[in-house]
Amino acid sequence: MDYSKLHLETNCLHAGYTPKNGEPRVVPIVQSTTYKYESSDAMGKLFDLEADGYFYTRLANPTNDAVAAKIAALEGGVASVLTSSGQAASFYSVFNIAGAGDHVVASAAIYGGTFNLFSVTMKKLGVDFTFVSPDATPEELDAAFRPNTKAVFAETLSNPSLTVLDIELFANAAHKHGVPLIVDNTFPTPVHCRPFLHGADIVTHSTTKYMDGHATQVGGVIVDSGNFDWTQNDKFPGLTTPDESYHGVTYTERFGKGAYITKCVVQLMRDLGSIPSPHNSFLLNLGLETLPLRVERHCENAQRVAEYLQSHEKVAWVNYPGLPGNKYHERAKKYMPNGTSGVISFGIKGGRAAATVFQDSLRLATIATHVADCRTCVLYPAGTTHRQLTAEQLVACGVPDDLLRLSVGIEHIDDILADLEQALAKC
Numbered sequence: 001m002d003y004s005k006l007h008l009e010t011n012c013l014h015a016g017y018t019p020k021n022g023e024p025r026v027v028p029i030v031q032s033t034t035y036k037y038e039s040s041d042a043m044g045k046l047f048d049l050e051a052d053g054y055f056y057t058r059l060a061n062p063t064n065d066a067v068a069a070k071i072a073a074l075e076g077g078v079a080s081v082l083t084s085s086g087q088a089a090s091f092y093s094v095f096n097i098a099g100a101g102d103h104v105v106a107s108a109a110i111y112g113g114t115f116n117l118f119s120v121t122m123k124k125l126g127v128d129f130t131f132v133s134p135d136a137t138p139e140e141l142d143a144a145f146r147p148n149t150k151a152v153f154a155e156t157l158s159n160p161s162l163t164v165l166d167i168e169l170f171a172n173a174a175h176k177h178g179v180p181l182i183v184d185n186t187f188p189t190p191v192h193c194r195p196f197l198h199g200a201d202i203v204t205h206s207t208t209k210y211m212d213g214h215a216t217q218v219g220g221v222i223v224d225s226g227n228f229d230w231t232q233n234d235k236f237p238g239l240t241t242p243d244e245s246y247h248g249v250t251y252t253e254r255f256g257k258g259a260y261i262t263k264c265v266v267q268l269m270r271d272l273g274s275i276p277s278p279h280n281s282f283l284l285n286l287g288l289e290t291l292p293l294r295v296e297r298h299c300e301n302a303q304r305v306a307e308y309l310q311s312h313e314k315v316a317w318v319n320y321p322g323l324p325g326n327k328y329h330e331r332a333k334k335y336m337p338n339g340t341s342g343v344i345s346f347g348i349k350g351g352r353a354a355a356t357v358f359q360d361s362l363r364l365a366t367i368a369t370h371v372a373d374c375r376t377c378v379l380y381p382a383g384t385t386h387r388q389l390t391a392e393q394l395v396a397c398g399v400p401d402d403l404l405r406l407s408v409g410i411e412h413i414d415d416i417l418a419d420l421e422q423a424l425a426k427c
């Protein structure tokens, strides 16, 4: 079956796994670390990467592979690998092509965990990052590159600031300097944004969010478009020169468009681990089957909630790209024409005190350190994740004292609005 010819909704159900006569209809959980072979020669060929097959689940597992292939089809990529978390996906996506002495340009509007990974942990490994405004001009972007720059990283729709990336502008800048654009597409998902169509080269996700959607597994994925030519310059010796730890294999020569993901699997997964358990991949697959339906409803509900909040006298401000007048409304229409995500941020008049009363008064929406769940949930960063920061520090990192992050679920809209109404009445 050529999945590239089918619609995304169909691929959410069928891509990645085609059972043969008498085999399970649903992707089975292969909960086995090991695989049996009849001869030492057969197994030796696997270790030399001369034959396809499974030998140890840290390297490859049939359940994980089926789900990875499905997500590659959804993004329109040539290959992908699942990871045990979104954090691992962000780390591997960069570390696969940048090591000590290298440099990466990253948008400053990224998830706080990714910012820490880049600015603290990867810095300790010798990789330097320059953070640029997501609204940087081409000239400002150009100025951030160095001779040792190996990649550009950004989020298509940022968490929590809900900035919509100008993907084409960032891709052009990256390509002008001979490096790939890596984008984290967690919030819009491939249902609402297809970064490869706009020039991005690698896509990552925290599958913990909408892809799962039921808050049952932590996971990540890296997808390669297969479009970036790693041999165009000498910036990527890890891909274009022999890997001594794999009998001198040169990934670009042996694996062509699969080079980046193959290296990520056989080198980084081999050495660092971070694979998901097959059971988690099974749960993720169930989430993927209904992804388009859920994402559509999340956005429909979020649009109604954003409009409701905007017209409420106790609400000071609302940030949702679906609202006309939002700074990113026009850009969202270009890159995410059918909607952005179910996440809204807003502030209530009365600052910290009012935000706390509001959150504590909610009956349906859950207080949770999570977004993109099918159940509506809310987080007050200044009182939780960013609790240690002073008022000045909160402003500096773009989290005002009154900011509430609401992840609108797929409950009936009237019940969501009624819950917000009764909580706002108490503020």
Ligand code: PLP
Pocket (backbone or CB within 6 Å): 085, 086, 087, 088, 090, 111, 113, 114, 155, 159, 184, 186, 187, 205, 206, 207, 208, 218, 219, 220
């Ligand atoms: N990327 C984005 C946009 C996120 O929102 C998150 C987590 O919230 C991550 C990556 C990290 O993912 P995980 O929590 O699955 O490690």
